[in-house]
Amino acid sequence: MTHADSPAYWDPMPTARRLMATTQFEPRILKGRWEDRNWRNVPGPFYAGETDEMALGRMDAPDHICYDDDHGGGFGGVFVFRQPTDEGQVFDVLCGASLDLYEGYNWDGDDHWTVDSVRAWWADRGRVRAWAVAIAADWGAQTHPHWGYNNDPKYLGHYHDAARGHRDFVAHIDDGLEAYLRGYLFWLEQRREPKPGEALPRL
Template identity: 40%
Template sequence: MAELNRYGEHVYWDPLPTVAVSQTLPIAGAGPGNSLGPPSDYLRGVWSERDWRNVPGPFYGAQTDSCGTGPLAAPDHVLLEDEYGSEVVFRQPRTVHETQLVLTAAWSDPFAGYACDGDDHWTLGQIRQWWADRTRLVEWIDRVDRMWSISDHEYERAHASAVRAYHHYLEHGLENDLREYGFWLEHRRAITPADTLPDLGP
């Protein structure tokens, strides 16, 4: 559930405080005594190498491996692209538990290609540019969905549901989440009734 402020309004939830103290968090799905360890050990993705399909936010995948472990760890947040099989963050975490799942996806990547320094790079203007180019993303989703949905490989058919979830999110919820994130980047505080969320454009 998204965080609410004292006025009962949805606000951007910042996962970075959870990341900062995540060293002792359990690896999702692992047995007792298996912790994530220092995030600097596995969050080493490079901003300039990020995949364009990553949704704006702190987390992104950049030249990850192609083993498909990320979607297993965080199926509501991570999917595979079809060119190299690398992993893409299509929904940012909005709770401690969801952050633990995305961190587990990152921890599972032997290439250490995830990162969570998006706040240091994204601006409201860049979010607007990404949103303006979403037709490209929809076209990719539709193409991959058609291809994977009828695949002879169960592995690909399973991943088709993730790209459909991304499409649904694009149409129902992502725009407002990006407006909240844009406000956060501009002000680094929760919104109040005196504030207005920024528009993303057409």
């Protein structure tokens, strides 16, 4: 979906519904509540709310899922930092969601996001970017004396992978997310994918 004549926004929901109906994914994996969503989720159809997947989601969807630090020095919940833009990515996100013990993911973001709320999220992006920069520096370090038992070297690879996700999130905010969100605004207003070359709303 990256060539010149691709639409500025690709709707993942037909693919997601087909995968849910024709694979072994269970409907229970998408029961998250909009009111509980992690504030770091980027706008789009997929998001995570109250979750506990033991920091495993990145094993299946490293290009889409990040971990937060809401439980102190260790892993807390998860959030979607990049929305899927092709069929393979939709599958990855659903695989990541299937690992959550709290069944806290959902795919009904299109029913909740509005043009105004997407613009408000974008206007406040500096807050989530600053958080991601700071946590990437912390979790990407070689020692973490303030982490307690999590300072065991056997956890370093896991934390370093999580930090890689945060750095990817920062890079996405800096280059790519604005274009995606402009296409998503078009979708929210028109409920169709924009045609190549069609004017997109501004953020």
